[in-house]
Amino acid sequence: MSATDSHTVDSPDSEAVADFRDRARRWLKHNLAPATKAYTGADDDAIWERARALQQLLYEGGFAGICFPKAYGGQGLTSAHQRAFTEESLGYEMPLVLNVPTLAICAATILDLGTEEQKRAHLPAVLRGQEILSQFLSEPRGGSDLAGLTTRADRDGEEWLLNGSKIWSSGAYGSDYGLCLARTNWDVPKHSGLTLFLVPCHAPGVTIQRIRQVTGSTEFCQEFFDDVRLPADAVLGAVDDGWASTQRLLNHERAAVGGTSPYTSGARPHLGGDVTALVELARAVGGIGDARVREDIGAARARSIVRDQLIAHVSQAITAGALPPAAGSLVRVFSAENASLQADTAVKIAGAAAATAGAHDPEHRIGLNYLFRAAWSLAGGSTEMSRNIISERLLGMPREFAADRGVPFNEVKRGR
Ligand SMILES: Cc1cc2nc3c(=O)[nH]c(=O)nc-3n(C[C@H](O)[C@H](O)[C@H](O)COP(=O)(O)OP(=O)(O)OC[C@H]3O[C@@H](n4cnc5c(N)ncnc54)[C@H](O)[C@@H]3O)c2cc1C
Structure with missing residues (x-):
């Protein structure tokens, strides 16, 4: 299953x-x-x-x-x-x-x-x-090479001491716990020495700072862990088996970002969905009669329909065991491209107003969505990493070269 x-x-x-x-x-x-x-x-x-x-x-x-x-x-x-x-x-x-x-x-x-x-x-x-939960995976050195992380958890008797920093954590400031991947063994290759922990966001030693993005949003956070004491039962999954645990988490993330998760409830607004908003926008700016605008909305609608069909098809195939959970990456890539297309189409229809609109104008959100659209090619693992997954795990192509494969992590050359 x-x-x-x-x-x-x-x-x-x-x-x-x-x-x-x-x-x-x-x-x-x-x-x-x-x-x-x-x-x-x-x-x-x-x-x-x-x-x-x-x-x-x-x-x-x-x-x-x-x-x-x-x-x-x-x-x-x-x-x-x-x-x-x-x-x-x-x-x-x-x-x-x-x-x-x-x-x-x-x-x-x-x-x-x-x-x-x-x-x-x-x-x-x-x-x-x-209870609200966050995920503490990405680090300031980079998120794509997740297994290369350096936040550490060291045993101290029955407890663990957590030290390091995580970044790009969505909504961590409003959360109660974070699922945090940390290195617990430095003497083995990078994938083998990781453990997933449930970390209370308000424990002594946890500092959460908010990050202001180009859109003005401050939803993203960076966390600093300074000798955070965690009990033995904070471990989620098995000690030093955090990579396998994280694969489970990442499959859920790809499903969530791609739109195939059974655990989300309500609209999935960021993915484009239907094109009612584009039609309303075209009406509002007087462009609904323009053949070019109608063509663009038609193209956006076709993409949305294909996306919805793809979600249905891939979800059913994963549920039936005909495709592995990694197939969520197919939807993940398509959804990111679709989200960009929807944002670009809105800007084309709104014209200069997308850039010049004031905070209370209807076009204001269009400009912000455009600025934020790159996020959908990064969230849940970047589009490039999703393509790697598709090639290696679905198409059976050779694995990408990695100089650190099989090398104990404490012997891997790293930048300062
Ligand atoms: C909306 C949003 C929400 C997020 N929420 C969270 C969260 O809640 N918790 C969390 O931990 N993180 C979160 N992230 C971070 C996200 O997981 C990372 O942005 C992502 O994993 C990429 O890591 P990076 O930004 O460090 O880019 P890097 O890893 O530095 O990569 C930079 C660029 O290089 C490319 N690249 C890197 N390695 C390869 C390779 N081997 N082959 C080809 N191309 C490569 C990448 O595709 C990317 O384009 C979120 C990001 C976004 C945009």
């Missing part, structure tokens, strides 16, 4: 999807407010507080964690139920900020790898909106 389907098995007594959809529609109408504005990220504490409250509401209504097992607070239903709920919830205010990485990446990884105690401690709390 794949990393994304192992806990979403249909049970014979589960509610039919059509009945579930009807129940969801009625519940949403009576319990959630209409979405009043587009989702624009997670830049202030109020957004996290609102998301926690909305998640609690979903939990009480029986619609949180649709694909998580009932034993850990979920609904124990299938990805078809989740898709139905997502479709019904479009247009309502949803805690979208909790989708990635909390639910689709971190909670899914805890479900895969956690001990019974870890699953019972964290998953119900996440599904009730009481």
Whole structure:
């Protein structure tokens, strides 16, 4: 079974999807407010507080964690139920900020790898909106060579001492725990000496700084760990087996970024989706009658349809075992290109207003989306690394050369 389907098995007594959809529609109408504005990220504490409250509401209504097992607070239903709920919830205010990485990446990884105690401690709390999770993987020296990281965790009796720094952690400032990959053995090749830890974000010795991006957003963080004490049960998976643990996490990440995760709920706004916004924009700027604009919107729509079909096809193939979880990289590459196309098309339609619009003008967001579009070629591992995965793990082509393969990490030549 794949990393994304192992806990979403249909049970014979589960509610039919059509009945579930009807129940969801009625519940949403009576319990959630209409979405009043587009989702624009997670830049202030109020957004996290609102998301926690909305998640609690979903939990009480029986619609949180649709694909998580009932034993850990979920609904124990299938990805078809989740898709139905997502479709019904479009247009309502949803805690979208909790989708990635909390639910689709971190909670899914805890479900895969956690001990019974870890699953019972964290998953119900996440599904009730009481716990928010981050991932601490990338480091200032570079994120693509993830196994070359130098944040270290050293044994100190029964405990561990964590030292180093992580960066580009989405929303860490609003989180309670981070899944942190650290080096625990320097005498073995780089992939063999890593361990994944659950690190409390507010533990003594953890400093979280926010990073301002070109868009003005300060959602990204850098963390510094100075002699952070972690108990033995902070280890997620096995000691020195963190690379295998991280592969599970990364499969969930590719699925989340590519749009195939069964653990996200509500809209997936960053990927382009439908082209209603482009049509509305063309109307607003008086370009809807222009043949060139109509052609561009048609091309964007065709791409979105192909993307949705690709997501459906690859998800089904992974679930059926016809493709390995690494096939999420196919969708990952296509989704990044699609997101860029959508952002570029919006700029073409808006013209100069995309660059000159003031903060309260409708075109303002278009310029910001354009500036941010490169992120979709980096998030969840870069497009180049995804292409490497496709060539090596799906097409069976030779592995990329690596000078440090098989060399104990403490003998690997590294820049200062
Ligand atoms: C929106 C967003 C959210 C993110 N959230 C998180 C998060 O929550 N937690 C976290 O830990 N990280 C996060 N990241 C960081 C992300 O994982 C890294 O940006 C990514 O892994 C690339 O690492 P890097 O930025 O250090 O680039 P580098 O590794 O320095 O790479 C620079 C360039 O070189 C290319 N390159 C590198 N090696 C190769 C190779 N072998 N073959 C071909 N090309 C190569 C890369 O593709 C890239 O274009 C996020 C990034 C984005 C954009």
